[in-house]
Amino acid sequence: MKISWRFPSLLVIAACLLSHNDVGAQQLIAYLSQHGLHGEITFRQVNTTTVEIRAKLETTLQYPDQVWSWSVRKFPIDYNDIDPESRCSLEKLGAQVVSFDEDLDYLVLPGNETATWYRDMTLIGEKGIWGKSLVLTEANSHARICSTITTIQMSVEHMAEARFNTPIAGSVHFRWLAPSDGVGGDTLIFSDLYHIQVQPSNDNPSKPMTHHSWKIYVTDIFKNDHHRTEDNCNFLQLVFDPQGYGENKGIGDLDARLGKISVAKNALQSPQRAIYRDDKFLLLPSDLSIPHRTLYLVLFDDQHPDNFLACTQIRHVEPLTYKTFLKSGGIKGEITFTQRSRFDPTFLNFTLESAGKQGRLVNRKFAEDVSAFRIHSLPPVPHRKGLTSYCESSGNLYNPRDLERHVIPPPGFGTQDQYPIGDLSGKLQSRNKDYYHNYLLPGASSELSGLYWDTFLPLQGLHSIAHRGMVIFTYNRTNAANITEAPWSCATITHYQRNGLYQKPMFTAQVLFRYPIVGRVLFRQPAEEPWQDTTVIFEYLIHADGSTQNNTFDHRWAIHSNAPGKDFYDWQNRCLSTGGIFNPHKVQWGNRSVDDYCKPRLPAMCRVGALDTRVGTLKIAGRKQNAESLSRLMFTDTNLPLSGRHSILGKSLVVYDDFGPKARGERLACSVIIGHFRRKVVAKDWYANGDELTVNGRLEITQQSEYDISNIEVQLKGLNENSGYHIHMTPVEANLEFPCEATTLYGHWNPFNVNVKSSPPPQQGTTDQYEMGDLSGKFGTLDGFTQYEGVYNDTNLPLFGYNSVIGRSVVIHKKRRNARWACSTLERGYSPSEAREIRAIASFHHPTGYAYGYVKMTQLIHIDGSQSETVIEVKLRHPGKNDRNMTYNHNWQIYVNPVGVDAAVKPTVTRCVAGGYVWNPYYTQLADPLNRDLYEQECGPDNPLRCYVGDVGARLGTINLGVERVVLTDSNFPLEGPVGAIGRSVVIFGPDHSSERFACANIEPDHNVFKYVNLQKPPRFVVAQFLEELRSVMGIPEWMLDVDARKTKELHGGACIQMIIHFKGPIAHRLELDMSRLIAAGRLEAPSLFIPGYVNTKRKATISYRTCGVRDPNEKRTKSFSGSFYNNSSSESLPKLFLIAIFILLNLY
Incomplete structure (x- = not known):
């Protein structure tokens, strides 16, 4: 079994963090990297009343002397907010609950970089600090640093979310500590709720909130209630009470223990955050994932307390894991990004190493040359793979805060708030010294290796790095007087499941614009998880009707409720058939415009389809030379479902032009949103190349989209002294006696013209160093195996685009003389229901x-x-x-x-x-x-x-x-x-780019009908000759009728031959009928295929072949038919004659 897994990154991080601490006690940590101060402050419960506080801090050269007031505030940090001033504002962090200034004095640096303090307090419980924020305020400048106080052990803390959509919006987060090592658990509940419809007394400042009873309900295990819509909550009947405590005493009776929950009437005018502690609310993750039982959070109407106002499912929040694979120039590895929740920082794990036996030499050379690790704003363009411009297509350094280059410190000399989000080298170089690293040139290189944390690297929300491009740069020292940087390798950051081993199943939708602009838009979201973030990639938008060649800017865009009709190309009232902006949650504010309330920080206040207000406007290029730099954009939206009841699939994407002709209207273009499904190819129908066929099994390749890596699964049995296996250029021609030869399948699929002589030995290089189709070179040969199984991933084996391997073939070679032994076509794999x-x-x-x-x-x-x-x-x-x-x-x-x-x-x-x-x-x-x-x-x-x-x-x-x-x-x-x-025609023009029409043929359906045929075998019978005669009489070319050479076999001791004949082309059914008539009658009056304007006067109309019955014809020729009752034939008939006589006599009587 050839399967190689990397150790799950989450466990690596947890193990590394725990190596510095005593696991037996409660431990919390705050990660700090702002305003010239970088490091960690840990809290450890020494006994029931005392906490040890330990600092591991560093100052920067820019801010060497610092004096900080430090305290704990009510709410955790929202790391989705990338503005350091905004995320640390006192309005967002709430009231102060603990101050360390009086007991421990101010935090003065230098002097307290590695200090330890003791204080009477508890970490969890009613007066605990877990789940709250540590806030440092500079004594002179009043600058703030903030961090969530969270657990070191990732496994002991859990998160669940109840997200509402209508008629209220926002989330209620349940964050709980599981009991462990004799320590009790705890639960914090954060609410952030607001109305999305106009409320009575909406403008009364004295009543900014409505107050509601709230409970947790559970669906009936004997009913399929968990499939019902959240738009109607009346199917919920049971309050969650697994212990059976009774009315108003169960776990689900939140209002009985915590009081009513508040909902802001206008989230733009009043804060809506609240926090509750509930030590009775202890769940396990399994409580939220048991089949046929679902937990719902229900809010009751404030005016009619017995009526449900809104309900939503409580879902377990899994940590987010993203990965990027880098395989280039003999160095391969991966970078893993993990974020437990939006209230936690992001952890990174870098594992880059040489792929070959010269590992240390190659690794050292890489460490000397590497200059920077950066995240760019866009994923690399997939069809540029293999070109020098591939990494350049990833846009610029991801810098949504628009930090100017001259204010950015050198790598490792500032804190993380001073660098662009995508500048990983700047934020991480020389940091996290106490964590595991595997540097080859410690302190003398720009390499990143091992574990790091980053407080300004969100994996979710508006500024997420998900699906952007990861680029590694190296120094270009060709000119010693002017050393520059150049992209060395790049890849897309893609979503993985929590264990980091498997890709997250993603659903991708696409929009194709064709008039009057052309372009392509992709929407990506985890499959069947409409509450997750959606990534929107505008690949390009170009004016295409010839009316303008100018670039245009600030185009609004929205998703509308209906698919477009034929008015998408009307010059007047264009795209009116798409209806209004998609608004399934009925966001409305009375006489006020909904756009007045729609803000990027509160996406649920917007109509689902109102995207330009949430994420920004579009640009359209006048010419394709400007398309990539101008119109290629990427957005992340938190309220754009691709599945579920409110999916945008089947709706339309409308691009507006506010400066166009008035007669046309404001709508410039529209197109329907359709699925863009994963690709899968399978090689399983094997053909022998003249030898006996013993191999069976399959080779399967899947790819979710062109932005994802390809996954390869190999399962082969019946191997016999084999070695290489490769993808070749063309599909197998099944009618050939030697279908795998170079005269029909040609060489390896090698669109990038890789010089095979420069490729490393098998498994000693990275995928870019081998021909694209050289699977045994990339992943290892079949030497010594009679049965082989392997699972691999490949960054350079596309199932999308011009270099796709769909429709090509796989050839297995013998070890001796590299002879071609067996082959199979790579055919699409799909379910008929899909x-x-x-x-x-x-x-x-x-x-x-x-x-x-x-x-x-x-x-x-x-x-x-x-x-x-x-x-x-x-x-x-x-x-x-x-x-x-x-x-x-x-x-x-x-x-x-x-x-x-x-x-x-x-x-x-x-x-x-x-x-x-x-x-x-x-x-x-x-x-x-x-x-x-x-x-x-x-x-x-x-x-x-x-x-x-x-x-x-x-x-x-x-x-x-x-x-x-x-x-x-x-x-x-x-x-x-x-x-x-x-129904149309293909026209081929003359050679050498001639414009004269040369040849043509109609495009018609290509059917495939097969039929078993048993023929009497005359002496010196040759299958190829029989087929040629058959085609000649029927008047058809060879590709419309052929035989599966693998299934041809002799019957009755060689007297008959059985074949499977395939009839192909537009008249395949007629060919099958005509051949049956021809074999039965020996004659066919007219050719099967009508050719306009042509009659073959020399056509032969008869053949001499006859069908073979179920009895052996040789046996028939040796029988005696004299009619004697004493021969074998008569004696076999005697019992039947007696039975007939008895039957007649019985009828007479």
Whole structure:
């Protein structure tokens, strides 16, 4: 078993933290890094009344002398707030509950960097400090430092959240300590609730709050109540009372113990935070995850106390874990980010090391060269992978506070509030010295290794680093007089499950704009968790109708309630069919505009669809050269569900233009929000390459989106002296006797042209050092295995985009002479309940045509109607069995109409003329259709939506005739639906970029029907010859009828032969019927395939092959049919004759 897991990062962090402390006592910690003071203050309960307070602090050169007043305040820190002044404001932290100034004096530095104090107090309980905030106030400047006082052991503290959406919004957080080591538990409840609808006396300042009874209800275990909507709470009947204490005494009777809960009438005018302590409320995480039982927090109406006002499910809050994998230049590793809750800082774990045997040398070289670890504002562009511009596409250093470069201290010389959020080197270098690190050049390098914490690195909220780009820089010393930095490696920061081993299942939605702007938008959120953050990635937005080439700014955008109709391209009243802004929670403020109440810090006060107010406006590029730098943006929103009852799927995204023509209206463009589903390919249908087939099992690759790594699972049995296994360029041709040879599958898939001679030995390098398809090089060979299992991840094996491996093949090699032994096509894996695959073919088979072969297309159509990319296989040559001519650089396009007899006429002026013109269903460049120069500059592989849908060659490149098969992937090639290519035609133009029409064929459905056939086997029977005769009589090309060579076998001692014949193409069902008639009658009057304008006068209409019955024909020829009662045949019939006679006699009587 070849499975290698890293130790879970959370356990590593916990173990490291505990190594400095006595585990047997309660211990709390506050992490500080602001205003020139960095370090930790720990609190340890020595006995029932005394607490030891220990400081490990450092000052910076900028602030060497410091005097701090220190105290504990009521509320914890919200680390989602990245403004150090705002997060530490007294309004947010609440009243002071403990002051250390009188007992312990002011905290004076230098002098108290490693001081220890003792104070009479308790850490938990009614007067405890757990879950509150430690606040330091500078005596002179009154600057503040603040930190949540939290536990060191992550396993003893738990968090749950009840988030309300309507008619009130906000959250109630339950934070509890589990009892351990004889120490009792404790629970703190934080509420932050406010109304989202106008209330009576809303403007009365003397009554800023409403007060409500509140209880925890549990669903009936015998009913499916937990599936019901939270919009109607009447299905809840039972107050949570597992101990059976009775009315108003159960755990769920919160109001009986704590009093009523307050809800702000207007969150913009009055604070809404409150805190409660409840030592009776002790839950286990299992209480919130038991199937068929769900806990709900219910608020009652303040005017009608017996009526429910709102309810919501209480959900266990799991720590957030994000990872990024970096594999480049022989160094591989990962960086793990973990945040327990929004009230805790983020922990980081860096593990980078050499992949090969020369580890120490490579690691040392890396440590010498590395200059910085930074998080950039955008994830790298996936289709740039393998190019030098890949890391450059990640935007700039993530700096949402817009800190100016000249005020940022050198790395390690400031505190974390002084650096941009993404400047990890600045914040972490030379810090956390007491934690585990594995430096190669301690103090002499910019390397980061081991464990760190960061108080300005949120994994959630508006300024989350989730899904952004992690970039490592190295020094460029080519010019000693001018040493610069250059990106060395980069990757996307993606979501993982709590244990850090598996990727978090994500759901991705997308929007494709096609008129009058083109662009793509992705929405990403954990699957079936609509309460989680949603990441919105605008990949690009470009004006495409030709009306303007100028960049435009400050475009509002929103999600509207309906999918767009055909008015998306109207010049007047555009996109009105989308309805109003999506507002499922009924946010309304009477006569006041809802936009007056909508603020980024209170997203629930906004309508769900009102995104520009929450996260910002858009920019649209006039030309593609500016698209990436101008229009590529990323946002994080906390109130944008992709699943559940209020999902935005099926709604529309509308982009506004406040400066456009009045007749058109304010809506510039709109498009529907559809699913963008994960990709999966499987190689499991194996073909032998002339030897006996013994291998079985599968190779499976999955990828959630183009921004995620690919996961590979290998399970193979029946191996026999094998070694390498690789992905090759084309799919397996099942009808060949040797289907795995280089003449059909060619070499390894290697789109980046990696020099195989420079690749390290197997498993000794990183994935970028091998050919993309060299799986055994990346992960290890099959040497010595008869059964092999392995699980891997690969940052360089895409299932999306132009370099996708879908539709290619896997070849297993023998160790001896590296001979090809078995192969299988990588086919899409999907459930019929989720999607269906459609296949189409453009068959070039006209006998007097100018190209011979086919263009096959496959696409997945998901249940919501969304479409995958189209995989295209091209196999074309010049007509004639012996024609070996090769021509290059043929452009090709889809035309609007089918072709007929004109496909084979000699004059190129009239050839393929019935096809009409290039297919452009989305009116690309409608305002300036004759500006060919503009079109050719803007349309291309890097801007596929800017091309006419039919302009395939502009997106994928030209094709060649008489050369190798190729497999291509197109993101803008729909096969069916209102806009579908089936029923149109493919037109191939002349060689060397000629504009003359050269050959054409219609795009038709490609069916696959198979039939078992048993034939009498004449002497010297050859399958290939039989198939050729069959095709000749039926008048069809070889790709419409072939046989599965693996299933061909002899019957009745060689007298018969059994085959599985596959009928393919648009008339596959007719071919199956015609062949049955032909075999039965020996004759077929007319060819099965009608070819316009062509009649084959020399066609043979008969064949001499006959079907074989279930009895052995050799046995029939040796029987005697003399009619004697004494031969075998007659004696076998005697019992039947007696039975017939008895039956007749019985009927007579």
